[in-house]
Structures are given as structure tokens and as C-alpha cells.
Amino acid sequence: MKKILGLTIAFLLIVSLSVIGAWAYFLDTETSTGNTLAAGTLDLSWTNESGVPLPFNVSSIAPGETVEARVSINNNGTLQLRYAMTTDVVSGTTLANQLQCRLYDYENSIDLYNGSLSGAHIGDPAQGQQAGDRIVAGGSEDYLAIRITLPADTGNEY
Amino acid sequence: MKKILGLTVAALLVMALVGGGTWAYFSDTEASTDNSLTAGTLDLNIDGGNTAVTTFSVTDKAPGDSGNGSSTLANAGSLNGELDVTFSAITNTPGAGGTEYEGGSGELGANAEIAVYIDVDQSGDWSSGDIGLKSDGTTYNNPTALDYAAIDNYGSDSFDAVETIIASAADDFIILWRIPTTAGNDIQGDSVSFDITFTLEQAAAD
Numbered sequence: 001m002k003k004i005l006g007l008t009i010a011f012l013l014i015v016s017l018s019v020i021g022a023w024a025y026f027l028d029t030e031t032s033t034g035n036t037l038a039a040g041t042l043d044l045s046w047t048n049e050s051g052v053p054l055p056f057n058v059s060s061i062a063p064g065e066t067v068e069a070r071v072s073i074n075n076n077g078t079l080q081l082r083y084a085m086t087t088d089v090v091s092g093t094t095l096a097n098q099l100q101c102r103l104y105d106y107e108n109s110i111d112l113y114n115g116s117l118s119g120a121h122i123g124d125p126a127q128g129q130q131a132g133d134r135i136v137a138g139g140s141e142d143y144l145a146i147r148i149t150l151p152a153d154t155g156n157e158y
Numbered sequence: 159m160k161k162i163l164g165l166t167v168a169a170l171l172v173m174a175l176v177g178g179g180t181w182a183y184f185s186d187t188e189a190s191t192d193n194s195l196t197a198g199t200l201d202l203n204i205d206g207g208n209t210a211v212t213t214f215s216v217t218d219k220a221p222g223d224s225g226n227g228s229s230t231l232a233n234a235g236s237l238n239g240e241l242d243v244t245f246s247a248i249t250n251t252p253g254a255g256g257t258e259y260e261g262g263s264g265e266l267g268a269n270a271e272i273a274v275y276i277d278v279d280q281s282g283d284w285s286s287g288d289i290g291l292k293s294d295g296t297t298y299n300n301p302t303a304l305d306y307a308a309i310d311n312y313g314s315d316s317f318d319a320v321e322t323i324i325a326s327a328a329d330d331f332i333i334l335w336r337i338p339t340t341a342g343n344d345i346q347g348d349s350v351s352f353d354i355t356f357t358l359e360q361a362a363a364d
Contacts, residue, residue, distance in 0.1 A: 038349035043257035
């Protein structure tokens with residue numbers, strides 16, 4: 001009797017252990033941590049360096065006279081940037097057409113534009129690289145001189 | 159008188175010996191010696207070791223940029239194992255460099271995209287036999303096209319028994335990332351980071 005009872009108990013124990021599950025299986029874990037993607041920044045600004053400060057406020061310019069502003073175009077971000085410049089004549093188109101504008105990189109003595117003020121531009125503001133677009137590295141600056149002249153042969157009608 | 163007694167005693171003795179049992183039968187003995195039981199080993203290595211690695215870490219990226227990272231998963235034990243993969247700790251940090259468009263709550267994780275797969279044949283590209291891990295928690299196989307989804311969508315995705323890595327075999331785990339050109343200035347300076355945990359579990363017995 002005792003022997004039969006003992007065998008029955010042993011059998012029940014074995015059955016219950018196998019039903020519990022996989023907690024006794026082998027496993028190993030490894031990790032890949034700190035996977036990171038970070039974006040850079042793009043921040044354009046300008047500051048007056050010397051000469052007539054921008055914005056220009058010149059009254060009574062006479063034929064033969066010249067005013068010049070020297071500015072730095074600053075890249076305050078981390079990414080290299082590319083810039084272009086355009087001119088919008090708000091009023092006085094006739095005078096804007098007569099005034100001459102010379103844009104140049106005064107650090108390297110490179111002419112960027114020399115023609116009428118109304119058409120003054122650098123590069124092309126459309127997305128992408130175009131001829132004339134200027135490159136400024138992150139944290140760096142580009143030096144630009146804007147020289148405006150009223151030609152000496154300008155007549156009294158102006 | 160003595161003789162009869164002696165004979166009786168002898169008779170009794172013989173009878174007792176015959177009734178005594180089987181200790182005189184033939185018998186033979188063999189032994190099964192040196193029985194042994196050795197447990198196998200289950201050891202997952204990542205990039206050749208058992209310490210945490212980083213699969214990719216890049217900075218100063220912009221819309222239109224892309225790249226990838228790779229880590230090698232090897233079964234360095236004697237037992238076959240099934241691989242589980244779990245994403246965790248996806249963290250967005252806003253830019254704090256002070257430029258015009260930085261700030262917000264960190265938008266890079268919602269904009270930057272990843273495609274994740276197991277390069278089973280370690281060929282270096284998405285090819286036959288490779289297993290993709292989709293951001294909805296399911297897997298897919300080549301030749302289905304790689305599935306890109308925003309990093310945030312991977313949340314705490316967990317992939318169970320993605321594949322069996324047999325003893326001595328190794329696979330590469332590949333993450334391809336990209337920032338769409340449609341991402342705007344609100345991601346400037348932001349960063350996103352995440353962890354991945356790989357578990358090799360004892361494969362089911364045959």
C-alpha cells in the first residue's frame with residue numbers, strides 16, 4: 001500500500017514540473033545602445049563691417065559720387081551653406097536703373113557683379129547649386145562690398 | 159544407532175541445501191561505466207564580444223542625407239538558438255545651439271526614417287534570404303522591397319524568434335537611415351537615439 005502511494009506521488013510531481021514551462025531554458029542577451037542620429041543647423045545673418053552701414057540711407061547723391069558698404073555674411077550654423085542675393089526695387093525704378101552697383105568679395109578682390117543697381121544679384125536663389133552661388137562653411141563668414149555709384153554723366157533729369 | 163543418526167543428519171542436510179535457493183545458478187555481470195552528461199553552451203556575441211556596442215552614431219546631418227550601420231551577431235556557443243530583437247529607449251532631444259530654428263520638442267525621430275534587416279548571408283546588401291524587421295512588429299523577406307518608417311514608429315517593438323542562428327554561425331544586423339528632403343527647419347539641431355536588445359534563446363528540441 002505504502003509503495004503504491006509513494007509511486008503515485010512521485011509521478012504527480014514529475015507531471016507538474018514539466019507543465020510549468022520554459023523558465024529553465026538557456027538564453028543570452030547582448031545590446032546595441034546609444035544609436036544616434038543628429039541634425040546640423042543652418043543659420044544665415046549679416047553684420048556691418050565697415051564703410052556706410054546697411055541699410056543705406058543716402059540722400060543727395062550727386063553724379064560721380066560713390067557710397068560703399070562692407071558687410072560680412074555669417075553662417076552661424078554647423079552645416080555649410082550656399083547663398084544668393086537679389087535686388088527688389090521698391091520705388092524709383094528710373095533711378096535704380098541709372099545707379100551702378102558693384103558687388104565684390106573684398107577679401108579676395110573678386111568681382112561678383114558690376115551693372116545697374118536694379119539688376120544687382122549674386123547667384124540664383126532657386127534650390128540647388130547655380131553659377132554665382134556663394135559657399136560659406138559652418139561657423140565661417142563671407143565678406144561682401146556693395147559699392148553704389150551715380151555715373152558722372154548722369155543728367156539733370158534725374 | 160550412530161550410523162542411522164549420521165545418515166539422517168546427512169539426508170537432512172542435503173534436503174536443506176536443495177531447498178535453500180538459487181545461489182548456485184549461472185550468472186554473469188557487465189558494467190556500463192563512465193556515463194556522463196555535459197550541458198551545451200548558448201553564447202551570443204555582438205561584434206565579436208559580450209559587451210554593449212553602438213551600431214551607428216552620426217551628427218550634423220541634413221534633409222537628403224542617408225547612411226547605414228552594421229553589427230555582427232554570432233552564435234559562439236554549441237547549441238542552436240533563436241534570435242529575438244527588441245527596440246527601446248527611443249529618445250528625442252531638441253537642438254540647443256541657439257540658432258534660429260532650434261528648439262521645440264525634438265522632431266527628428268518623427269522625420270528621420272530607418273529600414274532594419276538581418277543580413278543572413280552577410281552579403282552587405284538586401285538580398286535573398288535576408289529578413290526585414292518592419293515598424294509594426296512583423297517581419298518580411300527579400301525580395302519584398304525594404305520598408306522605411308520613421309524612427310519613432312519603432313517604439314518598443316519586439317520581434318520574437320526572427321530566425322535560428324545555428325552554433326558557429328553569424329549574421330549581420332543592418333540599420334539604414336535617411337532624412338527625407340521634405341523634412342523642414344523644425345528638425346535643425348535635433349537628435350534622436352535608441353537601443354536594441356538581442357536575445358538568443360535555446361532552440362526547441364528536434
